[in-house]
Amino acid sequence: MDFFHAHQAQHYLVLAAMLFALGAAGVVLRRNAIIVLMSIELMLNAVNLTFLAFSRFPLVPNSPMGSFLTGHAAVFFVIATAAAEASVGLAIIIAVFRSRTSVNVDEFDTLKL
Amino acid sequence: MAEAILFYLFAIGALFAGAQVIFRRNPIYGALSLVGALFFLSGIYVLLAAHLIAILQIIVYAGAVMVLFVFVIMLLNLKEEELGEQRITAWKGVGLAAVVASFGVIAWRALGPAFPQGALMQGDRRVDNALLVAGFGGVKTVGRILYLASILPFEVTSLLLLVAVVAAVVVAKGRI
Amino acid sequence: MEVTWLHLVPLLPLIGAAICGLVGKWLPKSWVYAVALGSVLLSFLIGLRAFIGLGEQAPFFHELWFNWFSAGSLRVDMAFTFDRLSGALTLVVTGVGFLIHVYSVGYMEEDAGYWRYFSYLNLFIAAMMTLVLGDNLVAMFVGWEGVGLCSYLLIGFWFTDEEKAYAGRKAFIVNRIGDFGFLIGIFILFNQVGTVGIAQINSAVLPLGVASIAALCLFIGATGKSAQLPLYIWLPDAMAGPTPVSALIHAATMVTAGVYMVARLSHLYVSAPGVMVVVAVVGVLTAIWSALIATSQNDIKKVLAYSTVSQLGFMFIGVGVGAFFAGTMHLVTHAFFKACLFLGSGAVIHGLHGEQDIQRMGGLRKYLPSTRTTFLVATIAITGILPISGFFSKDEILGQALHTRAFSFLTLTPDGSTRLTWLGPLIYAVGSFSAFLTSFYMWRCYFLTFSGEYRGPENVHPHESPSVMTLPLWILAALSVIGLVLGLPQAWVHGTGLQHWTWEHFTEDVFSRPRGGAPEEFSPYLGYGIALIVGWAGWACSYALYFKRGLAGDELLTARIHALRRALANKLYVDELYDFLIVQPFWALARGLFRLVDATLIDGLFVNGIPALIAWVGAMARRFQNGDVQRYLAVTALGVAALLYVFLVRG
Numbered sequence: 014m015d016f017f018h019a020h021q022a023q024h025y026l027v028l029a030a031m032l033f034a035l036g037a038a039g040v041v042l043r044r045n046a047i048i049v050l051m052s053i054e055l056m057l058n059a060v061n062l063t064f065l066a067f068s069r070f071p072l073v074p075n076s077p078m079g080s081f082l083t084g085h086a087a088v089f090f091v092i093a094t095a096a097a098e099a100s101v102g103l104a105i106i107i108a109v110f111r112s113r114t115s116v117n118v119d120e121f122d123t124l125k126l
Numbered sequence: 127m128a129e130a131i132l133f134y135l136f137a138i139g140a141l142f143a144g145a146q147v148i149f150r151r152n153p154i155y156g157a158l159s160l161v162g163a164l165f166f167l168s169g170i171y172v173l174l175a176a177h178l179i180a181i182l183q184i185i186v187y188a189g190a191v192m193v194l195f196v197f198v199i200m201l202l203n204l205k206e207e208e209l210g211e212q213r214i215t216a217w218k219g220v221g222l223a224a225v226v227a228s229f230g231v232i233a234w235r236a237l238g239p240a241f242p243q244g245a246l247m248q249g250d251r252r253v254d255n256a257l258l259v260a261g262f263g264g265v266k267t268v269g270r271i272l273y274l275a276s277i278l279p280f281e282v283t284s285l286l287l288l289v290a291v292v293a294a295v296v297v298a299k300g301r302i
Numbered sequence: 303m304e305v306t307w308l309h310l311v312p313l314l315p316l317i318g319a320a321i322c323g324l325v326g327k328w329l330p331k332s333w334v335y336a337v338a339l340g341s342v343l344l345s346f347l348i349g350l351r352a353f354i355g356l357g358e359q360a361p362f363f364h365e366l367w368f369n370w371f372s373a374g375s376l377r378v379d380m381a382f383t384f385d386r387l388s389g390a391l392t393l394v395v396t397g398v399g400f401l402i403h404v405y406s407v408g409y410m411e412e413d414a415g416y417w418r419y420f421s422y423l424n425l426f427i428a429a430m431m432t433l434v435l436g437d438n439l440v441a442m443f444v445g446w447e448g449v450g451l452c453s454y455l456l457i458g459f460w461f462t463d464e465e466k467a468y469a470g471r472k473a474f475i476v477n478r479i480g481d482f483g484f485l486i487g488i489f490i491l492f493n494q495v496g497t498v499g500i501a502q503i504n505s506a507v508l509p510l511g512v513a514s515i516a517a518l519c520l521f522i523g524a525t526g527k528s529a530q531l532p533l534y535i536w537l538p539d540a541m542a543g544p545t546p547v548s549a550l551i552h553a554a555t556m557v558t559a560g561v562y563m564v565a566r567l568s569h570l571y572v573s574a575p576g577v578m579v580v581v582a583v584v585g586v587l588t589a590i591w592s593a594l595i596a597t598s599q600n601d602i603k604k605v606l607a608y609s610t611v612s613q614l615g616f617m618f619i620g621v622g623v624g625a626f627f628a629g630t631m632h633l634v635t636h637a638f639f640k641a642c643l644f645l646g647s648g649a650v651i652h653g654l655h656g657e658q659d660i661q662r663m664g665g666l667r668k669y670l671p672s673t674r675t676t677f678l679v680a681t682i683a684i685t686g687i688l689p690i691s692g693f694f695s696k697d698e699i700l701g702q703a704l705h706t707r708a709f710s711f712l713t714l715t716p717d718g719s720t721r722l723t724w725l726g727p728l729i730y731a732v733g734s735f736s737a738f739l740t741s742f743y744m745w746r747c748y749f750l751t752f753s754g755e756y757r758g759p760e761n762v763h764p765h766e767s768p769s770v771m772t773l774p775l776w777i778l779a780a781l782s783v784i785g786l787v788l789g790l791p792q793a794w795v796h797g798t799g800l801q802h803w804t805w806e807h808f809t810e811d812v813f814s815r816p817r818g819g820a821p822e823e824f825s826p827y828l829g830y831g832i833a834l835i836v837g838w839a840g841w842a843c844s845y846a847l848y849f850k851r852g853l854a855g856d857e858l859l860t861a862r863i864h865a866l867r868r869a870l871a872n873k874l875y876v877d878e879l880y881d882f883l884i885v886q887p888f889w890a891l892a893r894g895l896f897r898l899v900d901a902t903l904i905d906g907l908f909v910n911g912i913p914a915l916i917a918w919v920g921a922m923a924r925r926f927q928n929g930d931v932q933r934y935l936a937v938t939a940l941g942v943a944a945l946l947y948v949f950l951v952r953g
Contacts, residue, residue: 025174026236028137032144032163034229039148041221041936044213047153047199049932051160054191055144058167061183065176085263086271086279088179092186093283097290099191103198104298110202111300119213122929221936228943235950 022070025062033059046109046116050102057095061088133173140166153199157192164188176263308365308382311348311392312431312445314341319424326417338420339403342427346396353389361385361811364437375496382435383501387630387812391434391562394637398554399427401774405645406546408771409652419459419544426452430555434562439488439498442563446484446527449556450477456551457543469542476536480526487519491570504569504814514574520567521581524560530618531588534611535877541603545648548603553610553640558633561617565626569814572624578708579722582622586729586736589615591874593739597746598870602647602660605747609684610640612740616699619733623709623726625702626813631805632695635785639683639692642778646677649767649775650751657758660747661853665756669764672772674752676779681748683782685741687837689830691782694789696737701829704730734836741840746855749848757852791826 032055039052068084110116143163147156164187171180261267272280318341326334352363362385370378384392403423410416429448436442451474458470492498494516495506508516524530529537529552540552551557564571564581571578589612596608613636620629651658653670667674679690686693709722756764766772788805802808847855860867869875926937 023236024133024137025170027233028140028170030229030232030236031141032167033232034225035141035144035148037225037228037939038222041225041932041939042218043148044932045153047195047202048148048156051147051153051156051195054160054187055147055163058164058187061179062167062170065171065174065179068176069174081262082267082271083275085176085179085268086276088176089182089268089272090276090279090283092179092182093287096186096191097286100194100294101290101297103194104294104296107198107201107298116202116204118931121931215933217930217933217936221932221939224936224939224943228939228946231943231946231950 022066025066029059029062044117044119046106046118061091064088136166136169157195161188161192178265178268303360303363305363305365308363308384309367311345312428314344315424316428319421322417323421334417334420335407338424342396342400342403346400349392349396352384378440380441381437383437386809388434394634395430395555398637398641401777402546402550405771405774408768409546422452422455433559438500453551456547457540459543466542469539473536473540476533477526480523480533483519483522487516490516514576517571517574517577524563528557528560528614529611530584537611538604538607541607549641549644553644554637557614561629561633564621565630568626572814578622582619585615585618585622586732589736590732593736595870595873597743598867600661601658606643619703620699623703623706627806627809628698628702631788632699635691635695638778638785639680639782642676642680645775646673649673649771652767653764654762660750662758663751664754666764667752670766676775679779680782681744685744685837686833687841691785694786697829697833698789700730700733705824738836738840741837742844745841745844746848753849754852
C-alpha cells in the first residue's frame with residue numbers, strides 16, 4: 014500500500030485532529046472540572062502528536078539535519094508544562110471544592126459583570 | 127505492513143480511550159481511560175521514531191501527572207449523587223459545532239494536496255530522514271537540541287516547575 | 303502732531319474703574335471717592351492742557367497708542383486724535399462728568415453699592431473718551447459698545463428690582479440693533495476705502511450708492527445710540543437708573559454719540575445727500591413725536607427723558623441739513639442745561655425721599671431754593687425765552703434748516719423739475735412747533751414742581767440737598783448762561799476777540815459743507831423774533847394753565863382733548879406696538895425652536911439617545927460575560943475554527 018512505502022504524515026495529522034477535537038468537545042461539553050482538565054491533557058497530547066509528525070515528515074525538504082529534532086524539544090517542553098499546569102489546576106480545584114463542595118464548572122460564575 | 131497494523135491498532139485504541147474520557151460520568155473511569163490513551167499514543171510515538179518522547183510520556187505523563195489526577199479524584203471522593211447531570215445548552219451546541227468544524231478543516235487540509243514526505247532527496251528518490259539522522263529521536267540527539275539550541279526554554283521550564291510546585295502547595299493548603 | 307500722553311485720557315478713568323470695582327468694597331469710602339473723582343479730574347486737566355495747546359502750529363494731536371491687531375490688509379490701531387471738535391467734547395464729557403461724580407457723592411451716600419457705582423461711572427468716562435478720541439471707526443466702536451455696556455450696568459444698577467433690570471436689558475438690546483447697522487457700515491467702508499481710519503474715510507472719494515448705504519447703516523447705529531425714531535424706546539425706560547446716571551449718560555454724553563459720529567464723518571455724509579435728508583427727517587419727526595409725548599407725562603424724569611429725545615432730534619436736524627456746527631453746538635449747550643435739569647430733578651427726588659410724580663409735588667420753591675433757581679435757569683435755557691445758550695443753539699439749527707441749500711439740488715424726478723427745496727422750510731415749521739411744545743411742557747414741569755402749593759403727603763418733609771449736590775447745579779447753571787457765547791451770530795462778533803469763542807468759527811475747519819453750499823449770510827433777527835415768540839407762547843400757555851391752577855390745568859386739557867391726552871400719556875403705544883410686532887413673534891419663534899430643536903432633536907436624539915444606545919449595546923455585550931467558562935471556551939473554539947478556515951482553506 015502507498016501508506017507503507019510512502020509513510021505519509023496525513024494519517025498522523027488526522028488522528029491528531031481527531032484527538033484534539035475530542036479533547037475540545039470534552040472541554041466544552043462536560044461540567045465536571047476534573048474531566049475538563051483531563052480533556053485539556055488530551056488536547057495537549059494531540060498537539061504533541063502533531064509536533065512529532067511534522068518532525069518526522071517535515072514540510073520543507075533539504076533542511077539542515079539538526080533542526081528536524083526541534084519538534085522533539087517542543088514536545089519535551091509541552092510535557093513539562095502540562096505537568097505544571099495540571100498540578101496547579103488540580104490544586105485550584107481542591108481549593109474551590111473546599112469552599113463550595115462542588116466541582117461543576119458552571120457553578121463557578123462569580124467572575125462576571 | 128506491520129507499521130500499518132500497529133498504527134491502526136494504536137490509533138483506534140487512542141480514539142476509543144479518548145472518547146471514554148469525555149463520555150464517562152465517573153471521573154475515575156475517565157482518568158483511567160486517559161492513561162490508556164496515553165499508552166496508545168506512546169506506541170504511536172514509537173512508530174514515529176520518537177523513542178525518548180515515548181518513554182517520557184509513559185514515565186512523566188502517565189506515570190506522574192495521571193497519578194496526580196487519580197489521587198485528587200480519590201481525595202475529592204465525590205459521591206454518586208454529587209456528580210451533576212449533564213446540561214445541554216445552546217452555547218455548548220455552538221462550541222461543539224465549532225470543534226467539529228475545526229476538525230473538518232484540518233482534516234480537509236491534511237488529506238488534501240500531498241504533504242511532502244521525508245526530508246532529503248537523493249536524485250528522485252525520497253529518503254526517510256529517520257534513517258538519515260543517526261540516532262533520530264534518541265537521547266543523545268534530543269539532548270543535543272535541548273542543551274544547545276534551546277537552553278533558555280530549558281532553564282525557564284525548570285523555573286516554571288518550581289513555581290508550579292510552590293503554587294500548588296500554596297493554593298491547595300487550607301491555611302497558609 | 304504726534305504725542306504720547308493722549309492715551310491717559312481714557313486710561314486714567316479705566317484704572318479708576320478697575321480699582322473701584324475690584325477692591326473698592328474693602329477700601330474706605332473716602333479713598334473710593336478720591337480715586338473715582340481724581341481720575342476724571344486728571345483726565346479733564348490733561349484735556350484742558352491739550353486744548354489750550356491747540357493752535358496754529360498744532361491743529362490736532364494724534365497718538366498711536368498700540369497696534370491692536372492686523373489681519374490681511376486690515377490694520378486696527380488704538381489711536382486717538384485730539385482736534386478742536388474732539389477736544390471740546392473731551393472737555394465737556396470729563397468736565398460735566400466730574401461735576402456729576404461730585405454730585406453722586408451726595409446722591410449715593412446711603413447706597414451700599416456705591417463702589418460699584420463709581421466703578422461703572424469711571425468705566426463709562428473711559429469708554430466715552432475712547433469713542434470721542436478714537437481716530438478710526440473700530441476704536442470708536444469700542445467706545446460705542448463700552449458706553450452701551452456701562453449704560454446697561456448703570457440703568458440696571460439696582461438690579462434686585464426686576465423692572466429696573468429689565469430696563470437695563472431693554473436699553474442694551476435696542477442699542478444692539480443699532481450697533482448692527484453701525485458694524486455693517488464699518489464693513490462697507492472698509493471694503494470700499496481699504497482702511498477704517500476716519501481721516502482717510504473722510505478724504506476718500508466714494509461713489510454715491512456706496513456712500514449712501516454706508517452712511518445710512520452708520521446712521522442706524524446712531525438712531526439706536528441717540529434714541530431717535532424708531533429706536534428711542536429705551537431712553538424713557540432708562541430712567542430706572544440713578545438720576546446722576548440719567549444726567550450723565552442719557553442727557554449729556556452717551557446719547558450724543560450718534561450726533562458726534564455723524565458730525566465726525568461730515569465729509570461722508572455730505573457725499574450722500576439722500577441720507578442727509580433721512581437724517582433731517584428722522585430728526586424732526588423724533589423731535590415732534592417725543593415733544594408731544596412729553597406734554598402728558600407725570601414722572602419728572604420721564605418728562606426730561608422725552609425732552610432729551612426731542613432735543614436730540616433737533617441736533618440731528620442740524621447735522622442733517624448740513625449745518626454740522628449747529629448740531630454739535632446744541633450738543634454742547636444741551637449737555638450743560640440738560641445735566642443741570644436732571645441733577646435738579648435728582649435733588650428734588652432726593653429731597654422728597656424718592657417721590658418722582660410731579661402730581662405730588664408743588665410749592666417746592668420754598669423748600670429747595672438752590673435747586674429751584676438752577677432749575678429755573680436751565681429751563682429758561684432749554685426753552686429759549688431769554689437769549690442764553692439754548693436760545694442761540696436751537697435757533698441756529700432752525701435757521702439753518704430754513705435757509706439750507708443741502709436739499710436744493712436733490713431732485714425727485716429725473717428731469718429736475720421738482721427739487722426738495724420745500725423740505726427745509728417744512729422742517730423749520732415743524733421744528734418751531736416742537737420748540738413751542740418744548741417750552742410748553744418744560745414750563746408745565748417747572749410750574750407743577752416748584753410753584754403753587756405742596757400737594758404731597760403730610761409725612762414727607764422736603765429738604766434741600768447738601769452742598770456737594772447743589773454746587774454742581776450752580777456750576778452747570780452758570781455754564782448754561784455763559785454758553786451763549788458759543789452761539790453768538792457772526793454778524794455781532796465779527797472782528798472782535800469774541801469771534802474765536804463762537805462755535806461756528808471754532809470748528810470751521812473740521813466740518814464739510816453740503817453740496818449745495820452754505821446758505822448765504824442771512825439775517826438772524828427774523829429767526830430770533832419768531833423763536834422768542836414761540837418760546838414765550840409756550841410759556842404763556844403753560845402759565846395760564848398751571849401756574850395758579852396746578853393740576854387743574856391738566857384736567858382742563860384732558861376735558862378738551864381726552865383721547866389725545868390719554869394716547870400721549872401712554873407714550874403713543876409705541877412699546878405695545880413693538881411688543882406685538884416684534885417681541886411676541888420672536889418669543890413664539892424661540893419657544894417653537896426650543897420645543898422642536900432643543901427638546902426633541904438635541905435632547906431626544908443626542909443627549910438622551912446616545913446614552914440609551916450605549917446602555918443597550920452594553921446590555922447586549924454584558925451577556926458575553928456571565929462567568930461561564932465553558933461558554934467562553936465555546937466562543938474561543940468558534941474563533942479558532944474561523945481562523946483555521948482562513949489560514950488553511952483560504953491560505
